[in-house]
Amino acid sequence: SQQGEEDPQALSIQEGENATMNCSYKTSINNLQWYRQNSGRGLVHLILIRSNEREKHSGRLRVTLDTSKKSSSLLITASRAADTASYFCATALNTGGFKTIFGAGTRLFVKA
Amino acid sequence: DTGVSQDPRHKITKRGQNVTFRCDPISEHNRLYWYRQTLGQGPEFLTYFQNEAQLEKSRLLSDRFSAERPKGSFSTLEIQRTEQGDSAMYLCASSSSGGWVGTGSYNEQFFGPGTRLTVL
Numbered sequence: 001s002q003q004g005e006e007d008p009q010a011l012s013i014q015e016g017e018n019a020t021m022n023c024s025y026k027t028s029i030n031n032l033q034w035y036r037q038n039s040g041r042g043l044v045h046l047i048l049i050r051s052n053e054r055e056k057h058s059g060r061l062r063v064t065l066d067t068s069k070k071s072s073s074l075l076i077t078a079s080r081a082a083d084t085a086s087y088f089c090a091t092a093l094n095t096g097g098f099k100t101i102f103g104a105g106t107r108l109f110v111k112a
Numbered sequence: 113d114t115g116v117s118q119d120p121r122h123k124i125t126k127r128g129q130n131v132t133f134r135c136d137p138i139s140e141h142n143r144l145y146w147y148r149q150t151l152g153q154g155p156e157f158l159t160y161f162q163n164e165a166q167l168e169k170s171r172l173l174s175d176r177f178s179a180e181r182p183k184g185s186f187s188t189l190e191i192q193r194t195e196q197g198d199s200a201m202y203l204c205a206s207s208s209s210g211g212w213v214g215t216g217s218y219n220e221q222f223f224g225p226g227t228r229l230t231v232l
Contacts, residue, residue, distance in 0.1 A: 033220065043155070043203070043223040088154045099168050100145070100221065102154035 006089060006106040014111050019076040021106040023089030024069075030092040032065055033100070034074050038085045046074075046087075081112040116224035118204050124230045125194055132190045133227045137206030144187050145221060146179055147203040148172075155203055161187060162209070194231045201226040 007022045023032070034046045049056045049065045049072065056063045062075040076083055086105040093099050117136045125131050137144050142163050147155035158177070159169045163184035176194075181187040191198055205221040 035223075042225045043205075043221075045220045045222070048220055090154075099157055099160065101157060102147075104152075104154050 006087070006103045008106060009104070010107040010109070012109045012111065013079055015079060015081055017079055017110075019079050019083070019108055019110070021074045021087050021089075021108070023072045023074070023103055025072075025089075025091045025101075025103075026070065027093060029067075032063075032072050033090045033092070034061075034063060034072075035088045035090060035102075036085045037088065037105070043088070076108075079108075079110045081110050084108060084110045116204055116206055116222050118202075118224040118227050120227055121225060122228045122230075124232065126232050127194060127196060129194055130190065130192045131194055131229065132188055133202055133204075133229075135187045135189070135204030135206075135224060137186070137204070138222055139185075141206035141208050141222070142184065143207045143209060144181055145205040145207070146187070146189050147205065149201045149203055149226070150199075158189075191229075194229075196231050199229055199231045201228050 005024050011019055013019055029051055031048055031050045033048045035043045036046055037043045047056060047058045047061055047063050049063050051067055054065055060077045065072045072089060074087060086107050088102050088105045090100050090102045116138060119134045123131055145160040146158040148158055149155045156172060157170050158173055159166060159179050161181040164181050176192045179187060179189045203223055203226045205223045207221045
């Protein structure tokens, strides 16, 4: 089973609005990453947050991590139609190795 | 170096046949990962290599699956006696070791375009 669970499964918003996606996970992690996958294209790394960090920014992206609740959120501000994609959280387990577990993803649709 | 490449991009085969996929990682990356992705789901971890050593293999991988990375560069994933349930996108990714920083090592993964397998 997947380690990460994204919520919501699907999200439809208007261009210019903010989009928030949440991820919950089950076991101790080394870091958590967010990836984007456009329809028919490969996965692209967006941002990584380490287990000792609480918040991180990259352009229009803001990621938070709450290790006590085993959850993370990805906020995309001022969304654009080009942000339409599936977004996945991926957790690198704190097992001494580098196994990365992906969630099922949130499908974001931004209407122009 | 333009990124991770995978070959072929598409493969259609009949049930029972063997198939082999190739992945060429970013040249300076010593870690290589294989994932499988089905429609509407996230990538499922299959296995990963550090240089030529296969360090972890998912329990999802049956004995019909084998992966190699003989010289620590490109990797192959072979599926023997394919079944219809093997139909999926097979993704390869690579990352640098990054060393240990803070609580762990940095392992941003760069993904290839994938090989879409269809088993008839």
